[in-house]
Amino acid sequence: MESMSVQAGPPPKKTEHPEKGRLQSRSRFVTRLNVMAQVILLFVALVGINTIIYFYWYPERFDLTRSNYYQLSDKTKTLLKSLKKPVEIIVFFQPHAQDGSASKIYPQIERLLNQYKYVQPQYLHIEYVDPDRDLLRSSQLAEKYQVQTANVVVFVSGDRNKFVSSTDLVDYDRSNPFAEEPRISGFKGEQQFTSAIQNVIEGKPMKVYFIQGHGERDPDDYEKKGASTLAQYLRRDNLIVERISLLEKPEIPVDSDLMVIDGPSQPYQAFELKLLEDFFKRQGRALIMLDPETTIGLEDLLKKYGVSIGDNLVISKVEMLGQEMYNSTAFGTLFAKHPIVEKLEGKTLSFYFARTVEALEDKTLGYKVTELVKTPEGFWAEKALARKMRYEFNPDAGDKAGPVSLAVAVEPKTVSNVDTEGTRIVVTGTSMFLENDKINAANMDFFLNCANWLLKRPQLIGISAKRPQEFILGLNSRQLMTIGIVAIGVMPFSAAILGFAVWFRRRK
Amino acid sequence: MSNVWIIFKRELMSFFFSPIAYIVLVGILLVNGISCVILIQFMNDQPTDVSVFTIFFNSFFSWLALIVMTPLITMKLFAEEKKVGTYESLMTTPLKNGEYVISKFLAGFVFYIILWAPTAVYFILVSMFSATPLDQAPVYGGFIGLLLIGLLAVSMGCLGSSMTTNQIVAAVITFALFGGLLLVGFLPYAIGGKLREAFQYFSMIYHMEELVQGILDWRRVIFYISGTLFFLFLTYKIVESRQWKA
Incomplete structure (x- = not known):
């Protein structure tokens, strides 16, 4: 019995241990819970921070390259920041295609659009669809946007859309006939994408008329001397390009946003000049390109706007293989401070067979005339146009020493009571520099800058093709x-x- | 702070007395050296649109070096002390758990940098010999990428090492964590649609691709720092648990 009672009443030490153990175990459980809660809390906080960053924080990225290769132009940034409604971008591309340029330019497209997204994260929505892998989405998009072929980027805003195909995105260098495939010499992604966004967000498309009937270049002429390349670039910029003959229908349409007079060789009739003068008076915009050795009657009208058209030819003397030769391609290297040419600094414009176009020193006029581009000093304006074996600079004969002006821009002076406020005219001393076979990247930039300035669309000025980066070890x-x-x-x-x-x- | 410095110094020096560190160093130098020489040979003859360094940093060999070296250098950080019992004696000193974790992490990270630093010699040589001045952006970007990935990888290694007394198990845990994240990094290249962008946010391969092109994105920096903080916090909690578990 005694022993039983001893067994029944457990010793005091033994009763303390389970209690302590229970407490310890409970305390450990609570601590464990506490630790788990801390870990979960930190995890949630970090995921939360990263989620907010993922959706809303798009800081400016550092471009470590020496040439700032990945920087977007100011124009693109301005346009993107000004977006007020969503723009969907669907990259319908085959990044893994074995042949063609699509797989080569795909990384550049992705990189560029990423840059866009960082400037405008709110309204820009980019979707990448690989037609080889994402068949369902591909067929949906093909049906919705009538996409016929792969390797296009579709820009959509509201009910407007614009396609940019892979062929529009690159320039090729085909100078090496032995190369298996031509080398990509320029990536035009930014130019094309910015234009496309501009295209889909703009309201009514603007109209550009090319005047015909006096030997002017035809925007639908695809031959070497034609102006189809200009027209193609204008159309790509959401502009409607049409031809017009004032001789057939003597009126300038009211929907004309820009008139282009591209190298006429025959004189304009008096009534045509009157129509043009009236057009200018009602805030008209015009790009006028006049070649040497022509007199078309516009010269006097342009004087009223402070522009002097020279009756001359801009040339320079060059020595080649010990022989003296004359260069009739005037190089435009000196640029004025003006929106049209400010981004062209460092480039050279080639004005084939040009005459001078200068600003008149007449302060009574209500217009500001800017000499946009001038030749270097080595050029002069030769008054004697007859073909000769030798030319010499002769100021007594009316020759003008370089630098000479090759193009001017006319705009109203910033005076509030000028009745023609809004008129803008650009005049160049040649038209050949924009012919299909002569146009180059710098000349095209100049032309597009002129068109955008005249149309008051400054956001598209100054985006040129980007040369691919080239690394040579050697x-x-x-x-x-x-x-x-x-x-x-x-x-x-x-x-x-x-x-x-x-x-x-x-x-x- | 002085505690951190003492432990950091001791830990860093211990790497230099460990044969495994030299084996890792020789391995890395061989793998990277072969990779670099092959790339230079291949890209030497004609102009290319990508730099040799752009490919080098995001090549299979570089990732191989990363995924193998990180577990090897971090496996002993905590596991060894746990096994031999020196950790218990450290607990009797005024050293705080946080200081202990930070100093170990810093030692691992600095040793990681030391292992990668000799690869700079390749770029110095190529820049010296190259016919045209080379844009160094891919090199800067590549090393920034290595540093960011190193932060995350070493913190994963700390976690792996703190979870066990067995160094091999620690290395396997780190390998699995790092390898898992690396594999997720391939998803943006395999899928399209909206998820693609989300996976790009986690993709180390994609981040490195951006960096070696010369683009530095602050969002990536935040991602790596927050990942590092998370794994270090887990490590800290595991180290701390020894006190309340005992």
């Missing part, structure tokens, strides 16, 4: 050998020796 065999010996031999071997020395010393 190491000789000895240098290659040195790198090989250092990289595969000296460096790993030195590390091994060091390790062995440490191991050996420690062992001792």
Whole structure:
């Protein structure tokens, strides 16, 4: 019994232990819960921060490249920041295609659109669809937007859309006939995408009329001397390009946003000049390109706007292989401070067969005339237009020394009571520089800048094609050998020796 | 702060006395050296639209070096002390758990930098010999990428090492964590649609691709720092748990 009673009443120490154990176990459980809660809380906080960043924080990215290769132009940034409604961008591309340029330019497209997204994260929605992999989405999009072929980027805003195909995005260098495929010499993504966004957000498309009937270039002429390239670029910028003959229908349409007079060779009739003068008076915009050795009657009208058209030819003397020769391609290298040319600094415009176009010194006129581009000093304006074997600069004969002006821009002076406020005219001393076979990147930039300034669409000025980055190592065999010996031999071997020395010393 | 410095110094020096560190160093130098020489040979003859360094940093060899070296250098950070019991004696000192974790992490990270630093020699040599001045953006971007990825990888290694007393198990945990995140990084290249952008946010391969082109995005920096903080916090909690578990 005694022993039983001893057994029945547990010793005091033994009763404390389970209690303590229970407390400890409970305390551990609470601590565990506490730790888990802390971990979950931190996890949620970090996920939350990253989610907010993912959706809403698009800070400006650093471009580490020496040439700021990935920087967007100010024009693109301005346009993107001014967006007020959503723009959907659907990249309908085959990034893994084995042939063609699509797979080559895809990374550039992605990189560029990422840059766009960082400028306008709110209204820009980008979707990448690979037609080879995402069949369902592809067929939906093909049906919705009538996409016939792959490798296009579709821009959609409201009920308007615009397609940019892969072929519009690159310039090719086909100078090497032995190359398997032509080399990409320029990526025009920014120019094309910005235009496309402009295109889909703009209201009513603007109209550009090319006057015909006096030997002017035809916007639908695809031959070498035609102006189809200009028209193509204007159409791509959401502009409607049409031809007009004042001789057939003597009126300038009221919906004309810009008149282009592209290299007429025959004089205009008096009533046509009157129509043009009336057009200018009612805030008309015109781009006038006049070649040397022509008199078309516009010269006097332009004087009223402060523009003097020279009866001359801009030339320079060059020495080639010991012989004196004359260069009739005037290079435009000196640029004024003006929105049309401010971004062209450092480039050279080639004005083939040009005459001077200068600002008149008449302060009574209500217009501000800016001489946009001038030749270097080596050029002069030759008054004697007859074909000669030798030309000499002769100021007494009326020759004008360089730098001479090749183009001017006319706009109203900033005076409130000028009745023709809004009139804008650009006059150039040649039209050949924009012919299909002569137009180059700099000349095209100049033309597009003129058109956008005249149409008061400054956001598209100054975006030119980007040359792809090029990396050349050009190491000789000895240098290659040195790198090989250092990289595969000296460096790993030195590390091994060091390790062995440490191991050996420690062992001792 | 002085505690952090003492532990950091001791831990860093211990790497230099460890044969495994030299094996890792020789391995990395060999793999990267071969990769670099092959790329230079291949891209030497004609102009290319990408730099040799752009490819080098995002090549299979670089990722191989990263995924193998990180577990190897971090596996002993906590596991070794746990096994031999020196951790318990450290607990009797005024050293705080946070200081202990930070100093170990910093030692691992600095050693990680030391292992990658010799690769700069390749770029110095190529820049010296190249016929045209090379744009260094891919090199800067590549090293920034290595630093950011290193922060995350070493913090994962700290977690792996703190979870066990067995160094091999620690290395396997780190390998699995890092390898898992690396695999997720391939998803943006395999899928389209809206999810693609979301996966790009986690993709180390995509981040490196951006950096080696010369684009530095602050969002990536935040991602790596927050990931590092999370894994270090987990490590801290595991280290701390020894006190209340005992």
